[in-house]
Amino acid sequence: MSSPQSGNTQENELEKILIEVETSLLKLQKRHAQVKQDLKARSHLLERQQELKQQQKDKSIPQPLKTELRSLQQELDGLELTLESVLLPDIFWQVVRFVFLGIAIGWFLHIWAT
Template sequence: MQPPPESSASDASVDIAQSLAEVESALVALKQRYAQVESDRLRQAELKNRIDEIGPQVAKNKSAQLKVELKELEAQLEAIEVNLESQLFTVDIFKEPFWQAVRFGGLGIVVGWILKSCAN
């Protein structure tokens, strides 16, 4: 028994609306992440410039205050670099290749068994 055409059309429109909402939320998240990356890159450049300015002064003056500031800047720079690097590797990146390897590896084994049974 088939459902009435009206309900399948409304189900399809609900599915499309739901898919669009998911895409929109993913786009918003992507835009936010991009803005954060750009902000981190600007901050990274600022910190590197400041470290380049302070470095020679610390060597000349050996001021405790400059040394503390230099250590803080280096720690902030390291944290930003870790944040930028962590964006490159997410679990989602590895999901599809893993399942493709499982699928085609399993298919290769099955084909191998078939060929071996035909050869005997």
């Protein structure tokens, strides 16, 4: 039989775990919102790039448009790098964290219930 104090300790541990899961979920939601925003910006940049390329085909492209085209390409490269380098590792570690926390919560609930 467990003492009342060990029950409080288990409840405190469970609360800590739940707070950590909630914090992780909020971080993941923020990351998801950032990714959606970056994808939207990427889409707009690609559209503008296509417009400039079409103008280039129609006539000789002036220097300011060439500069804008280069600038758009640099922004696109930056967004692609951000989306690839930030999203994939985070997803992996979030999955590992949530699986571990799920196991830990199950283990604590099992101990608490017995």
